[in-house]
Amino acid sequence: MAAASTATAASHSASFPAASLRHDARRPSCVAPAAAAATTAAETGLTAVPAPPPTPMLRVVPESLQRDSGCLVAGFRERGAGAADGEGFGDAVGEGGGPGAMEYLTSVLSSKVYDVAIESPLQLATKLSDRLGVNLWIKREDLQPVFSFKLRGAYNMMAKLSREQLERGVICSSAGNHAQGVALSAQRLGCDAVIVMPVTTPEIKWKSVERLGATVVLEGDSYDEAQSYAKLRCQQEGRTFVPPFDHPDVITGQGTIGMEIVRQLQGPLHAIFVPVGGGGLIAGIAAYVKRVRPEVKIIGVEPSDANAMALSLCHGKRVMLEHVGGFADGVAVKAVGEETFRLCRELVDGIVMVSRDAICASIKDMFEEKRSILEPAGALALAGAEAYCKYYNLKGETVVAITSGANMNFDRLRLVTELADVGRKREAVLATFLPERQGSFKKFTELVCHMR
Numbered sequence: 516m517a518a519a520s521t522a523t524a525a526s527h528s529a530s531f532p533a534a535s536l537r538h539d540a541r542r543p544s545c546v547a548p549a550a551a552a553a554t555t556a557a558e559t560g561l562t563a564v565p566a567p568p569p570t571p572m573l574r575v576v577p578e579s580l581q582r583d584s585g586c587l588v589a590g591f592r593e594r595g596a597g598a599a600d601g602e603g604f605g606d607a608v609g610e611g612g613g614p615g616a617m618e619y620l621t622s623v624l625s626s627k628v629y630d631v632a633i634e635s636p637l638q639l640a641t642k643l644s645d646r647l648g649v650n651l652w653i654k655r656e657d658l659q660p661v662f663s664f665k666l667r668g669a670y671n672m673m674a675k676l677s678r679e680q681l682e683r684g685v686i687c688s689s690a691g692n693h694a695q696g697v698a699l700s701a702q703r704l705g706c707d708a709v710i711v712m713p714v715t716t717p718e719i720k721w722k723s724v725e726r727l728g729a730t731v732v733l734e735g736d737s738y739d740e741a742q743s744y745a746k747l748r749c750q751q752e753g754r755t756f757v758p759p760f761d762h763p764d765v766i767t768g769q770g771t772i773g774m775e776i777v778r779q780l781q782g783p784l785h786a787i788f789v790p791v792g793g794g795g796l797i798a799g800i801a802a803y804v805k806r807v808r809p810e811v812k813i814i815g816v817e818p819s820d821a822n823a824m825a826l827s828l829c830h831g832k833r834v835m836l837e838h839v840g841g842f843a844d845g846v847a848v849k850a851v852g853e854e855t856f857r858l859c860r861e862l863v864d865g866i867v868m869v870s871r872d873a874i875c876a877s878i879k880d881m882f883e884e885k886r887s888i889l890e891p892a893g894a895l896a897l898a899g900a901e902a903y904c905k906y907y908n909l910k911g912e913t914v915v916a917i918t919s920g921a922n923m924n925f926d927r928l929r930l931v932t933e934l935a936d937v938g939r940k941r942e943a944v945l946a947t948f949l950p951e952r953q954g955s956f957k958k959f960t961e962l963v964c965h966m967r
């Protein structure tokens with residue numbers, strides 16, 4: 516059964532869309548040889564219930580929003596369409612069924628995340644600060660026990676489950692950091708956890724989840740397929756689904772980072788830069804900080820090719836990206852959450868977009884600054900802070916960037932080092948076609964020499 520190759524696994528999986536899974540005795544395992552320890556969907560013998568048709572969302576391409584690096588894509592607040600100031604958002608946020616501002620504030624204050632998470636240090640990035648002419652502080656979420664902030668939200672939600680719910684177990688779908696957060700939280704709470712990951716998940720990632728005691732199921736070619744399968748299995752086994760971002764308790768858990776920043780940094784603060792995927796982290800931070808320090812700007816950072824929040828803010832509603840760049844895999848989502856969007860459109864000042872090269876340059880900056888290696892999503896806020904400071908020629912201000920994760924795929928390091936100097940504009944990559952004719956290369960070098 517475990518003899519199927521990865522390619523075979525992927526193609527079989529593709530012909531069994533997760534929403535229409537049925538137990539089929541002939542279906543080969545979707546486990547690659549190296550993944551023999553992980554359970555497969557087929558082994559669980561599930562009978563699928565067709566998923567209800569999703570509400571259609573406006574589909575857009577990331578390229579439809581073009582901005583210079585660091586230029587703010589204004590949120591509703593900045594455009595004056597939302598609440599006028601931090602005092603005003605209380606009522607608005609509570610509309611539409613979600614918790615109100617005061618509820619978020621008190622939930623953050625009483626959160627239990629410190630059973631598993633540390634209060635991460637806030638450190639001055641001296642070299643970067645000197646270069647930019649600002650005081651740039653970094654909130655070191657990459658130093659958390661599973662090397663990212665994601666355990667905060669997962670644990671905060673799971674710690675609120677009843678004994679019966681914990682006994683029935685939890686399930687989640689994730690290709691990365693959320694999986695480790697759920698697995699560690701389950702270990703601490705003594706509950707059974709099933710983590711569904713796409714078949715393409717690198718072995719290093721699913722193994723680290725398994726080492727935390729969770730059962731890993733490799734299912735689907737994409738995150739969406741893995742998620743549909745997890746939701747299906749959750750219904751059938753009575754497990755609790757732990758979403759990666761779109762749940763008030765998850766958002767609240769991530770909001771504890773905002774609480775720590777406010778406590779750790781007294782005095783004027785211009786802005787907090789936050790990496791954005793589904794929006795749980797920024798929504799939680801904004802829900803807390805805008806209540807207690809409304810003058811502090813909350814600025815999201817997205818890769819230019821994974822800009823679902825920026826586009827949703829522009830359109831005034833959640834949109835679905837037709838395609839999404841996967842370099843910063845932690846934030847590669849096609850659509851932001853409903854609750855996270857509801858909070859962000861009210862509270863967030865805007866989003867800046869950065870290139871892949873800029874992210875690589877920031878990974879290098881962090882290495883030079885603290886000798887730490889961040890994953891691409893983990894360095895996103897640093898890249899955004901730098902781009903914003905340069906674009907608006909910000910001088911003398913204090914800003915914070917959240918370094919959100921360090922689960923770097925080691926094989927990616929070569930690409931990162933190659934692109935870092937491009938991002939810093941010390942090198943350029945040029946591509947061209949050369950005709951297969953004698954003298955072509957000579958002509959090419961002459962042309963390039965003239966360009967200097």
Ligand SMILES: Cc1ncc(COP(=O)(O)O)c(C=O)c1O
Nearest residue numbers: 692792793794795796845919920
């Ligand atoms: C390292 C890292 N940074 C940022 C994010 C984005 O968080 P959110 O999806 O809550 O916006 C994630 C999400 O998994 C992540 O893993």
